[in-house]
Amino acid sequence: MADINETATTLKEQLKTSDEFKKLADAYDKMKAEQATFDLFKNFQEIQLNIQQKQIQGQQLTEEEMTHAREVADKVGQADAIKVLMDAEKGVNDLLSKLNDEITKPIQDLYRN
Numbered sequence: 001m002a003d004i005n006e007t008a009t010t011l012k013e014q015l016k017t018s019d020e021f022k023k024l025a026d027a028y029d030k031m032k033a034e035q036a037t038f039d040l041f042k043n044f045q046e047i048q049l050n051i052q053q054k055q056i057q058g059q060q061l062t063e064e065e066m067t068h069a070r071e072v073a074d075k076v077g078q079a080d081a082i083k084v085l086m087d088a089e090k091g092v093n094d095l096l097s098k099l100n101d102e103i104t105k106p107i108q109d110l111y112r113n
Contacts, residue, residue, distance in 0.1 A: 011099070015095075018095065020088070020091040020092045020094075020095045021092055023088040023091060024085070024088040024089055024091070024092050026088075027081070027084045027085040027087075027088040027089075028085055028088075030081055030084070031079075031081035031082060031084070031085050034081050037079050037081045037082060040072070040075055040076060040079060040082070041076070041079075041082055041085075043072055044072050044073065044076045047068070047069050047072055050065075051065075051069060
């Protein structure tokens, strides 16, 4: 029987060398080199995490939190380096989605029969 963990480790290494991952890493490095943009990105991540935690706990966001989140999201949407990063991230996500489809195909086939 094949060692599935070994296969996963090999796949992980192949992901690191894929064009999609290289584009993502390059876009991240370029964004990180722009300190103001990187700070904005980190702030946006913190806001998203805070929103998710509140949703999980069933808490409502305050009007102030919602306004602040929208303002930061608008700034993020205008930052070219972050747009490039998000496009590259989409490429990696598309690749991972295709891999997931292949990996879970036996399960899908099982339930179809």
